[in-house]
Amino acid sequence: MAREMSDTTIAVDQRVEKIAWDLTSRPAEYDPDVHSEAVRMETRELSVKYGKVVGVEGISVPIYSNTVTALIGPSGCGKTTFLRALNRMHDLMPSAAVTGEVLLDGENIYGRRVDPVMIRRKIGMVFQKPTPFPTMSVYENVVAGLRLVGIRNRAALDEVAEQSLRQAALWEEVKDRLKAPASALSGGQQQRLSIARALAVEPEVLLMDEPTSSLDPKATARIEQLISELKSAVTIVIVTHNMQQAARVSDFTAFFFLGSLIEFGTTNKIFTSPEEQRTEDYITGRFG
Amino acid sequence: MLVFGLAIIALALGMGFVLYTQGSVPIRGQGFFGFLFETTWNPVSGVHGAWPFLLGTIITSAAALALAFFPAVGVGIFAAEYAPPKIGSVINYLVDLLAAVPSVVIGIWGIFVFAPWMRDTFYIPVYYWAVESAPALLPVLGAPASYNIITATLLLALMITPYTVGLTRDAIKLVPREQRDAAWALGATHWEVMRLGILPYARGGIVAGAILSLARALGETMVIAMLIGNSNRLPFTFFGPASTMPSVIANEFREAVETMHLASLMAVGFYLFLLTFVVNLIAAYIQRKLNIGGRVL
Numbered sequence: 001m002a003r004e005m006s007d008t009t010i011a012v013d014q015r016v017e018k019i020a021w022d023l024t025s026r027p028a029e030y031d032p033d034v035h036s037e038a039v040r041m042e043t044r045e046l047s048v049k050y051g052k053v054v055g056v057e058g059i060s061v062p063i064y065s066n067t068v069t070a071l072i073g074p075s076g077c078g079k080t081t082f083l084r085a086l087n088r089m090h091d092l093m094p095s096a097a098v099t100g101e102v103l104l105d106g107e108n109i110y111g112r113r114v115d116p117v118m119i120r121r122k123i124g125m126v127f128q129k130p131t132p133f134p135t136m137s138v139y140e141n142v143v144a145g146l147r148l149v150g151i152r153n154r155a156a157l158d159e160v161a162e163q164s165l166r167q168a169a170l171w172e173e174v175k176d177r178l179k180a181p182a183s184a185l186s187g188g189q190q191q192r193l194s195i196a197r198a199l200a201v202e203p204e205v206l207l208m209d210e211p212t213s214s215l216d217p218k219a220t221a222r223i224e225q226l227i228s229e230l231k232s233a234v235t236i237v238i239v240t241h242n243m244q245q246a247a248r249v250s251d252f253t254a255f256f257f258l259g260s261l262i263e264f265g266t267t268n269k270i271f272t273s274p275e276e277q278r279t280e281d282y283i284t285g286r287f288g
Numbered sequence: 289m290l291v292f293g294l295a296i297i298a299l300a301l302g303m304g305f306v307l308y309t310q311g312s313v314p315i316r317g318q319g320f321f322g323f324l325f326e327t328t329w330n331p332v333s334g335v336h337g338a339w340p341f342l343l344g345t346i347i348t349s350a351a352a353l354a355l356a357f358f359p360a361v362g363v364g365i366f367a368a369e370y371a372p373p374k375i376g377s378v379i380n381y382l383v384d385l386l387a388a389v390p391s392v393v394i395g396i397w398g399i400f401v402f403a404p405w406m407r408d409t410f411y412i413p414v415y416y417w418a419v420e421s422a423p424a425l426l427p428v429l430g431a432p433a434s435y436n437i438i439t440a441t442l443l444l445a446l447m448i449t450p451y452t453v454g455l456t457r458d459a460i461k462l463v464p465r466e467q468r469d470a471a472w473a474l475g476a477t478h479w480e481v482m483r484l485g486i487l488p489y490a491r492g493g494i495v496a497g498a499i500l501s502l503a504r505a506l507g508e509t510m511v512i513a514m515l516i517g518n519s520n521r522l523p524f525t526f527f528g529p530a531s532t533m534p535s536v537i538a539n540e541f542r543e544a545v546e547t548m549h550l551a552s553l554m555a556v557g558f559y560l561f562l563l564t565f566v567v568n569l570i571a572a573y574i575q576r577k578l579n580i581g582g583r584v585l
Contacts, residue, residue: 121475131470135488145474
């Protein structure tokens with residue numbers, strides 16, 4: 001017990017140092033010349049309503065290629081609702097109505113002819129709780145998405161499985177027990193397995209809905225490190241309750257409040273010199 | 289609460305014990321398995337054996353479950369996952385209604401409507417066909433009676449269907465939302481979501497529900513007593529009458545004036561008690577073994 005606590009303390013100290021370092025290494029200003037060509041996704045006047053209840057309203061925001069965008073805001077501000085609109089997860093709830101546009105590489109994913117299943121193959125998602133398929137082995141979990149698209153070649157599956165598990169920083173821990181049930185892994189390992197499974201289908205964008213909220217500090221640090229590593233391969237949008245986490249891992253930050261987007265900008269700017277008073281109040285912990 | 293809990297356990301054990309003591313004379317006289325496997329039940333000559341009833345019970349219940357399982361699971365899956373909310377709630381309502389129909393009502397409908405109809409449209413034509421072109425089948429089919437194993441089994445299947453549907457539906461509804469979302473987010477179609485995320489999770493509940501339905505079928509008395517024809521003479525045939533453990537008890541307890549006859553009925557009750565007890569234990573075991581829902585992931 002005592003050892004665990006000291007480990008945690010060290011981890012927290014390291015992370016505090018890392019925040020300071022992260023913030024200085026980021027571009028201070030949003031630079032249209034650098035970023036404008038690399039828009040991977042964009043929302044235009046996106047609104048989600050549950051019956052008459054407004055989830056989010058009128059959100060227009062760009063998501064830049066190979067960056068990490070953090071969505072922050074108090075509980076119930078609509079950040080998860082917004083995130084789930086980005087890969088059409090709201091289609092599954094009959095009561096949810098989405099209006100506006102979400103562009104992926106310039107095409108509206110809510111377009112008439114677009115198949116939501118194909119969209120979700122391009123835009124992966126990781127959830128609050130780890131969600132491995134419990135009856136499947138570690139290996140079968142990783143390749144589940146590939147099997148869905150009909151890949152049966154064993155060698156190809158093996159290769160992608162190893163590559164995805166390496167990307168998710170899980171390979172060394174599970175390479176000897178790929179046949180073990182996924183439910184035998186620890187929580188942190190299961191979450192990295194969920195990430196590996198999402199990466200295996202080579203999505204363009206990876207949405208993460210508070211991916212570390214059910215994990216201990218050590219596992220959290222591991223996932224955060226992983227997020228920073230992954231952005232060379234994939235564009236990441238992450239919802240987080242944790243301000244430090246947003247500061248540590250993201251390049252851009254969007255602050256949501258009461259279903260509206262209050263401010264969007266580089267993480268550095270949002271955390272050091274926000275334009276809106278409400279953003280500053282939230283970030284400095286005056287509410288939320 | 290603890291007192292009530294213990295009282296229920298004591299009550300169940302006490303019931304089993306009383307059945308055993310009341311039926312102990314034939315059980316001890318012929319041995320535990322001797323009584324169970326004795327093929328004759330003849331109160332007049334004083335020979336009592338549980339085998340015809342055990343056989344009848346197992347045949348009707350297992351066949352009823354086999355008939356009901358896939359359609360019922362299908363309806364349960366449809367109601368829980370595929371049906372539009374309005375149709376789903378109509379199905380749920382009908383299923384609950386069917387579950388609430390007293391078995392004697394199903395029994396009387398069986399006697400006056402279903403059994404005669406089955407005899408005229410199925411048993412007799414098949415029997416005539418067998419007489420002409422497949423006489424080898426005749427000993428297996430038996431002479432066509434309206435009240436027989438098939439009639440009883442079909443109605444038994446009808447009676448356990450709502451339980452299997454309901455338990456399937458509940459098992460599916462219990463699958464956590466994240467589990468479904470994970471499969472959707474991977475680009476699965478609806479059926480693939482069922483296969484990857486939902487059915488593996490719900491299978492423990494579905495199988496356990498089926499076995500609980502089996503336990504219900506084993507103990508179902510009224511419909512069987514009314515429709516199986518009540519013959520304890522082996523061998524049973526498809527179109528011929530038979531008996532089950534509950535039906536023989538229900539039919540004979542009033543006439544059991546001989547001490548030995550009554551004790552033998554008690555003994556049959558004791559074996560039925562053991563049988564349903566074991567089946568329920570198996571259901572609980574399977575639910576625990578297969579149900580991932582309860583485990584911390």
